[in-house]
Amino acid sequence: MTGKEYWLYLSRVKGMESGRRRILLEMLGSPEEIYKAGEASLRSIPLLEDFHIDQLLNYRNTDYEKELEKFTKAGIGFITVDDKNFPDRLRDIPDAPPFLFYKGELPGKDKPSVAMVGSRKCSIYGREMCMKFSSGLAEAGIEIISGMAAGVDGFAHRGAIKAGGKTFAILGCGVDVCYPAMNKDIFDTLSGKRDRISTDKMDKDGESVKSYGGILSEYYPGDKALPYNFPQRNRIISGLCDILLVVEAGKKSGTFITVDHALEQGREIFAIPGRIGDTVSDGCNSLIKNGAMMATEPEDIIEELKTHYEMLLTVEKKKKKTIKEKLTAEEKEVYERLEPVPIGINEISGLTGVGFDRLSMILISLELKGLIKEAGKNLYIRV
Amino acid sequence: MYGNVKSASVYGIEAMLINVEADVSDGLPLFNMVGYLASEVKEAKDRVRTALKNSNFALRPKHITVNLSPADVRKAGTAFDLPIAMACLAASEILPQEKFDNMLIVGELGLDGKVNRISGVLPICIAAKEAGIDIVIVPKGNAREGAVVGGIRVFGVETLNELIEYILDVRELEAEQGMSDDELKGSSAEYAEDFSEVSGQEAARRAAEIAVSGQHNLLLSGPPGSGKTMIARRIPGIMPDMSFEDCLAISRIYSVAGLLNDEKYLITRRPFRSPHHTCTVTSLVGGGATPKPGEISLAANGVLFLDEMPEFGREAIEALRQPLEDRVVTVSRLNASYTYPAGFMLVASMNPCPCGHYPDRSRCTCSERQIRMYQRRISQPVMDRIDLCVSVSEIRYEQLSTPKKGECSSAIRERVMCAREIQLDRYKGMSVSFNSELTGSMTTEFCPLGREEKELMEKAFEKYALSARGYHRLLKVSRTIADMAGEKDIKVPHILEALCYRNGDER
Numbered sequence: 001m002t003g004k005e006y007w008l009y010l011s012r013v014k015g016m017e018s019g020r021r022r023i024l025l026e027m028l029g030s031p032e033e034i035y036k037a038g039e040a041s042l043r044s045i046p047l048l049e050d051f052h053i054d055q056l057l058n059y060r061n062t063d064y065e066k067e068l069e070k071f072t073k074a075g076i077g078f079i080t081v082d083d084k085n086f087p088d089r090l091r092d093i094p095d096a097p098p099f100l101f102y103k104g105e106l107p108g109k110d111k112p113s114v115a116m117v118g119s120r121k122c123s124i125y126g127r128e129m130c131m132k133f134s135s136g137l138a139e140a141g142i143e144i145i146s147g148m149a150a151g152v153d154g155f156a157h158r159g160a161i162k163a164g165g166k167t168f169a170i171l172g173c174g175v176d177v178c179y180p181a182m183n184k185d186i187f188d189t190l191s192g193k194r195d196r197i198s199t200d201k202m203d204k205d206g207e208s209v210k211s212y213g214g215i216l217s218e219y220y221p222g223d224k225a226l227p228y229n230f231p232q233r234n235r236i237i238s239g240l241c242d243i244l245l246v247v248e249a250g251k252k253s254g255t256f257i258t259v260d261h262a263l264e265q266g267r268e269i270f271a272i273p274g275r276i277g278d279t280v281s282d283g284c285n286s287l288i289k290n291g292a293m294m295a296t297e298p299e300d301i302i303e304e305l306k307t308h309y310e311m312l313l314t315v316e317k318k319k320k321k322t323i324k325e326k327l328t329a330e331e332k333e334v335y336e337r338l339e340p341v342p343i344g345i346n347e348i349s350g351l352t353g354v355g356f357d358r359l360s361m362i363l364i365s366l367e368l369k370g371l372i373k374e375a376g377k378n379l380y381i382r383v
Numbered sequence: 384m385y386g387n388v389k390s391a392s393v394y395g396i397e398a399m400l401i402n403v404e405a406d407v408s409d410g411l412p413l414f415n416m417v418g419y420l421a422s423e424v425k426e427a428k429d430r431v432r433t434a435l436k437n438s439n440f441a442l443r444p445k446h447i448t449v450n451l452s453p454a455d456v457r458k459a460g461t462a463f464d465l466p467i468a469m470a471c472l473a474a475s476e477i478l479p480q481e482k483f484d485n486m487l488i489v490g491e492l493g494l495d496g497k498v499n500r501i502s503g504v505l506p507i508c509i510a511a512k513e514a515g516i517d518i519v520i521v522p523k524g525n526a527r528e529g530a531v532v533g534g535i536r537v538f539g540v541e542t543l544n545e546l547i548e549y550i551l552d553v554r555e556l557e558a559e560q561g562m563s564d565d566e567l568k569g570s571s572a573e574y575a576e577d578f579s580e581v582s583g584q585e586a587a588r589r590a591a592e593i594a595v596s597g598q599h600n601l602l603l604s605g606p607p608g609s610g611k612t613m614i615a616r617r618i619p620g621i622m623p624d625m626s627f628e629d630c631l632a633i634s635r636i637y638s639v640a641g642l643l644n645d646e647k648y649l650i651t652r653r654p655f656r657s658p659h660h661t662c663t664v665t666s667l668v669g670g671g672a673t674p675k676p677g678e679i680s681l682a683a684n685g686v687l688f689l690d691e692m693p694e695f696g697r698e699a700i701e702a703l704r705q706p707l708e709d710r711v712v713t714v715s716r717l718n719a720s721y722t723y724p725a726g727f728m729l730v731a732s733m734n735p736c737p738c739g740h741y742p743d744r745s746r747c748t749c750s751e752r753q754i755r756m757y758q759r760r761i762s763q764p765v766m767d768r769i770d771l772c773v774s775v776s777e778i779r780y781e782q783l784s785t786p787k788k789g790e791c792s793s794a795i796r797e798r799v800m801c802a803r804e805i806q807l808d809r810y811k812g813m814s815v816s817f818n819s820e821l822t823g824s825m826t827t828e829f830c831p832l833g834r835e836e837k838e839l840m841e842k843a844f845e846k847y848a849l850s851a852r853g854y855h856r857l858l859k860v861s862r863t864i865a866d867m868a869g870e871k872d873i874k875v876p877h878i879l880e881a882l883c884y885r886n887g888d889e890r
């Protein structure tokens with residue numbers, strides 16, 4: 001058996017958190033030695049429960065060479081710390097995962113990367129900001145890391161894919177398990193199966209021509225999404241990035257687990273501010289109050305990264321959008337009333353005094369000109 | 384001895400004449416009834432015998448046979464009690480048979496000889512008129528309802544004795560007065576609710592007006608308490624008044640359903656039906672062991688309001704698909720199939736999510752999945768039949784404290800009538816009468832687009848990822864908006880406004 005196969009054997013043990021695994025490795029030396037250890041020496045290790053030992057003994061009967069072949073056929077890659085392609089950022093974080101399963105690609109070696117996290121229940125404002133930042137950053141060549149959860153995570157991936165950039169999803173389950181199911185579009189696109197988000201051409205087998213990144217996990221393929229896996233995988237999300245961007249988070253959001261990991265790992269924290277009093281943005285605002293950097297446009301983050309990455313030096317600050325089309329007086333009035341927080345059509349009518357039949361017309365024509373966007377049914381925001 | 388009385392029974396919303404024959408002959412004393420009878424008709428035997436006894440007319444102990452013909456049609460209901468009693472008396476030679484020749488009798492008997500109300504008198508009277516019968520005897524409680532049909536004499540009787548005395552010419556009965564012209568005119572519907580009570584909500588107001596003008600179905604979405612129900616209730620009030628024929632057609636359905644009474648004997652207002660979301664498929668579309676019209680038929684020519692549409696059972700909602708398309712519903716049973724009218728306008732309301740506050744995330748606690756599941760509970764085929772979709776926003780304090788009186792219903796109705804006039808004129812002699820009913824090929828014929836309009840349509844098609852159905856819906860709504868503006872052709876502003884009401888699934 002090769003070293004890689006010994007790691008695969010070790011990765012298969014369920015319920016083996018990183019801390020426990022570290023102690024096991026410290027005491028016995030290497031995965032090979034764990035594989036060859038007798039039952040008595042396994043039992044002498046504190047923190048190892050019976051079910052761990054049972055698994056460690058039972059799993060020795062498998063042919064791991066065949067197992068690896070099987071994974072390769074299914075498009076699943078397996079990489080360990082011994083491999084030079086293993087993401088360098090993960091090598092020096094506390095409790096680093098010694099191996100990763102992946103579909104699609106691995107994060108680029110010397111590419112800047114930003115992790116975007118936030119509430120699973122995000123507002124329309126959060127969604128729009130998330131898409132704006134992720135596509136803006138991805139366009140500049142920055143890789144977007146997130147957790148493919150509902151809400152902010154999903155929109156971070158979608159924004160990057162739509163911009164044609166690269167994005168990586170870190171899962172709390174096996175890389176062949178799509179959780180949550182509603183993000184199947186992201187899952188398929190990133191695993192290189194089908195491009196269902198961007199409108200790029202596909203080849204005749206319906207396969208995406210372009211790669212948009214990959215899916216990574218430290219869990220064995222087929223492992224289910226268990227609740228206690230998620231806080232664990234958050235350390236990989238923050239570990240893989242240069243900067244952690246908190247898009248939208250309430251006071252008691254699970255996002256703060258990732259923030260804590262990032263601080264521990266010495267990553268920079270950025271947060272997108274919300275309105276004071278908006279409970280969905282409380283967490284972000286208090287992060288800023290406590291010293292996190294404030295991000296109001298993607299350029300804020302790009303500027304910060306420029307000191308470390310030469311490739312970003314060529315990225316120019318985007319010019320403020322000038323309105324090319326001529327607007328009528330009424331259109332202008334309506335446009336100026338809109339903000340990034342969605343406003344209902346009745347409210348716009350009240351603010352501008354434009355009658356409804358005219359207003360609906362103006363809004364649609366502004367939308368067709370690409371100046372505003374209908375963010376929800378009859379809710380409008382400025383682009 | 385033989386006696387023979389005409390009666391009628393209701394099938395669907397049509398009535399069919401039934402001949403009630405009785406024969407009294409020697410033999411073992413027996414009361415026998417034949418003619419494919421439901422059990423409530425068989426039970427008439429006991430009611431008739433006792434009611435006659437308590438009216439001082441005991442049937443002699445003879446062999447009595449009663450037949451209801453045509454004998455191969457199933458008879459149900461209690462309307463045959465009175466004609467059976469009359470036929471028996473005629474066969475017993477107590478009453479003269481020739482008196483019954485030009486007379487139709489219906490009514491249920493109580494044991495004391497009282498004549499009780501029945502349902503379906505209106506279609507029965509209409510059938511009597513069509514058959515050329517002059518006199519119709521109905522229970523007193525149904526008399527006004529029957530008298531609405533002109534050209535026949537309708538008499539209401541309270542007791543069995545009253546009718547017997549009338550036949551024997553010892554008592555005069557007064558024919559029930561039909562509706563006078565004044566009454567008919569005065570009936571031009573008054574609605575308790577008026578649109579002027581709705582403050583703000585410009586979007587929903589406008590959408591309601593467009594929907595009524597083109598007979599489009601409408602979906603109102605918004606948080607709880609934002610006035611969705613309030614708006615829906617006022618929609619019948621902006622529909623044009625019904626013609627007498629329309630009133631009669633609807634009253635007929637209500638008559639069959641047993642919903643008419645002395646005060647409300649002719650439906651002159653556009654119906655507004657709002658079934659609860661726990662209602663069954665049968666109560667919604669009609670049916671049952673003895674088929675009855677459902678809510679969608681009771682809402683014919685008016686509004687069927689489904690409050691909180693996603694809360695309705697999936698089956699109930701799916702059952703609306705065919706009636707929405709065909710404007711009639713056919714209920715098939717083993718022995719017959721009945722067709723009820725279902726030309727209603729669907730107004731549905733829904734919350735944007737289970738808790739109702741989305742997209743206000745500081746209050747909405749639903750997960751993205753829950754929201755999506757909730758919005759998907761109404762299936763696409765049903766959504767495809769709803770042309771207009773508009774959001775109703777929460778009422779702010781200023782609107783409550785200084786209510787700005789909106790336009791009143793009658794002013795809106797005036798405009799609606801104009802727009803409908805244009806459509807009726809355009810579709811003269813065709814199978815459709817309103818824009819919403821246009822089929823695919825008809826839209827190309829009646830919604831021609833200029834160059835500029837075509838460009839806009841193309842742009843919108845790409846931008847909003849419209850489906851073919853969505854494209855046609857858009858054209859139909861644009862057509863209605865153009866009609867409201869009195870324009871011959873659809874112009875850019877009309878399409879732009881119609882785009883505002885599209886109901887695509889958002890992503």
